[in-house]
Amino acid sequence: MDIMILQNVVWGAVRKRLSQGALALLFALAVLLAALPTVRPAGAATPLETAMDAVLVVRSNDAEDRFLGSAFLWGDAAQVAVTNAHVVGTATEVRLVNRHGAEEVGTVIGLDPVRDVAVIAVAPGRAGLVAAPDPAALGLEVFALGAPLGLEFTLTEGLISATARQVEVQVPLKMLQHDAAVNPGSSGGPLVDASGRLVGMNSQIADGSRMFVGIAYAIAAPDLDRIVTGLIDETLLPLPKLGLTARPVDRQVAEALGVDAAGLLVDGTESGGLAAAAGLAAGDIILAVNGTALAEPGTFAFLIEAAVEKGEAALTVRRGAETVTLPLAFAPPQTEAPALAIKTRDLSSLPANPETVKSYRLSALGVVLDEDAVVKAVTDNSPALFAGLARGDRILAVNGQDMDLAALNALEITGPVLLRVAAPGGATRHLYLDPWGKDGGLRPVGGANVLDPDVVVF
Template structure:
């Protein structure tokens, strides 16, 4: 009887061990992460101060080290420190400021015996266990563990990169460090944390390894030329904007402002246009524009289709020209509003739509409208062509107004009397395109 009990007890223990092993799978090789750490460096200033700038890692042949552009900043040379204490000087040979990637060339044979980090052979999967290596807050060669939280996050509208979101702890000093799998193979390069906070809150972003390889191969010997910009500011066509314009199911991006001297102005783009496609690349969210521009970068002239009023117009955009942008200061973000008519929401207007005053703590005030601004269109109807529109206008459904701001730019505001007030939401460059992960 005791023998049977011992056998059952042993079986239970084996089942517990098996479950534990399944929940926490062992690394393929005990030394794999050690090898990744050996190929990771602290990046310091090349002076007597030796101030920590961030992290970097050996990536490919010919003594190439990858890091973030924001890590090296204005430095032309940096000091690299390995986990075994060896140091070497590296020269910044190429930078891609838009994608936040910099390439360094080690100037000696100090690290020639170090094995570069290899790219993972399979793409990362949702829920995959990953490891971040770097120097958070100067804590040398720290390793943190997490999982892939999401794939394909485009966190800045003008950057054609879809990032890996993960929850391995990273902090200032981790930037430029590698994100690796359990084999120590490269998944990406840690670049940002969510919402611009200085401390990790569970959301981090890494530039995928595939992007690093493409950029490295393209800019190995020279700085990547800046990506072309059209010289405009856009926003999504939300259901409220679509309803105001009677568009039905919304598709496209709304032009808020066209900058003087830009490519868009030369092509005839106007504030209020709905951009539908660029060079046969559909535009459904603001971030699509960056990928479309990247796709047509080697072309000279491409077609831009816009919805103006109720008609589709095709404009010729000369993407090869050099714009001479006369940038206006960035206007503040609009806030939510609530009321019934122009006068009731706190606006005193002249006959041509200029805002004479805004009542303090009124809904127009909370919306962000200011004295000196001028309403120039309501629901795409130009006030200059319809002077009686403003005098008789009352908000009976969400209305879209185009306003000329005092700084010279134009911007759309949605006036919605039925939306509950007080839902002011902080928005940052780290997650402005991912509204579901905005930090409240």
Template sequence: MSKRLFPARHPSILRQVAQVLGALVVLTIFAAIAPSKAKAATIAGAYDSVVILRSADNKNRFLGSGFVWGDGALVVTNDHVAGMAESIRIVDAKGMEHQGEVIGRDPVRDVAVISVPGLKAAPIPLGPLPAPGDEVWAIGAPLELGMTLTRGVISAHARQVEAAVPIRFLQHDAAVNPGSSGGPLLDSAGRLVGMNSRIADGSRYYVGISYAISADDLARIVGGLVDETLLPFPKLGLQLRPVTREIAAALGMEPKGVLIDRVYPGALAESAGLHAGDILVGAAGRDLETAGDLAFAIDAALGAGQMALRVIRGGQEIAVTLGFAPATSSVLALRGIEGAVLNRVSSYRFESLGLVLDDDARVTTVSENSPALFAGIIRSDIILAVNGKRLSAGDLRKLEITAPTLILLQRGGGATLHVMLDPWDTGEGIRAIGGANVLDPAIVVF
């Protein structure tokens, strides 16, 4: 015959056990909730140090995110967020607007520093390097939604995302999207461990892989920009590819180093005597296994102003010295003309902006790829007014446009609408960045 664990004549014992178990459950739940609430409060405290960046013009274009640094009057963000702007409108956590001036930028390392004299906010304390698996939190304004908090874990250390950039990123899986760039990455104690800078190349939106510049690299770069000791990363004028097993077999050598595809005329590499077909196997005393190794070798040698290279040419290893001082003559940069000062056109007429009008102020022609076409003007539109003023067709043809201009149009059926015609618009906004060549991902441009 079975026996009861607690005889029926002692019901008080059952009540006591139930009370003890209930107390244990409450304590367990409290123990789980209390740290979460404390953590949430700690993370939320960093919101006051995060800002939104907008263009300092009448377009008030959303640029991205940033956060307070140093004495509270500096803001740090990505260079691709600041773009070419010299002045930026800063919106703090309370919605107050401040005027900021860009005082330092590094387009290669992708960091910009903005001075905001009217901003007095506490910076986020720096934290130690997190380990893979550690929880992290990202704050920013993705897709212009306003301040947003997302959570993830550190996925990996030391990811070199672009071979020509001497930065090893923290990889994490907290969701970030265009607009999150420049926002802080925090650890569970609310300390700064990185600046969110990019997502996996090849996709404009978050696909589970996010990259942040580590707080250690950030402190070094920002400090160098502020005190003007950070040396700019040079453009060598080289196009490289790794020596794969297939290439090595064709050349009759071991798979090592990087092969020079192209040397740009007038660039530093040409001045050093490098040629297409050369194989770089060593730089600044280091063996080169990948093109990415070259970026870190250059970074380490910047202070010396030059770097020793080991080069295989015609099957023989030779020594080459690569100097970092720019050539005195004008040089075409790899992604445009650098150093050239372009005179800004001060005024335009409608015809030079791609518009031809008849005597009724009707648009008869809109040129392809013209500012007029990009503004949204189409054939058969009738210009009714410019900046609120009615003008004759003759006056419209002679009109000098010296600033972004508001144009009232009339379309078929009598519908009217306004468009902004801005010949000086750069078209810059939120944009993906990446150095990959979609035709040949192996190519690396220095």
């Protein structure tokens, strides 16, 4: 007998024997049981807790022990961790710490600075994050895991706001936009769904303030899988540096030049670069690559990426009233060096080792103070800027010793010092300033792009 028929027969028999009140009671109990949450066995981890177990804090593997950002174990049987290229910088080794306090030193085995992905070899034997089976959809609930502002193993919640946002015109990636709160330090941390499956890797934040304003960007899991696999297998071709500066031909530019609003207007080329070798010049308008028109400015990067394997691309260029085709080679031309009479320098009189500066004053470190000992300016790329000193900070003490303006002006820095400073709002913090440090350290990085407002690597 069909099972559904049998169920109906049994239920009909039961109903004949039960009163209406008993039936109502049974129905109420069934609804109540259906509404009860699933009971998790004692000690069992939730999917998000399991995902957090795969998250790592990245620190420099040196005496400075600098906090660098976030990372996560990759794959169900992880042998590598993944983070952003800007997190590891030029380091060949980093220290990785999980939320249970276990530490290890990982070796950077793959780096793609343009796509901003780094792969770190780790000890095997642990479960990492596995990509969700389907691409992230608009409105999907997501969770950002990482160490925003150094607050280790933090989880924030948000929604996917856009599924294909090209953030930087020169980078062939369309990223996930979401509104889960991320801040400096979240870089390299995973973006997961409610089941703890990988959706993407948090990489950038919109707006030059460097702090979260409701828009964050993550490299989508499918792109991340392609890049990570290519870095591990050494099959991912690097994007060539063209030595080209260009801007979109928008309506205003098009009206001024009397052309259609399409393509990229060349601002300039780098001497000796690939673009200059191809014959591109300031004022040219790039219209197409290998016959495919630039539907939007960011298309150029994708078309160049697609042509890299062939080693060259044909550029359709408007030059004045003419349209020309220029061959763009992705390797510099090999030219035979002319025979030159090389004059060598006599180095015998030079000291065996360069002399090291033994002391600095704040002014020599690029710090300009006003009469209240408040920082008026900090020179770009100075050790003070790398240490975190910013305009508007008031220097209160050095190595625990209270300082006024006269003392600061007379200060001779002969070794690393600890500054106590007050921000304009009154909040105080300590900064470790080492003019002789071998690493540049972290500093705010900003820059506009032509597709979105300022997008800052954090």
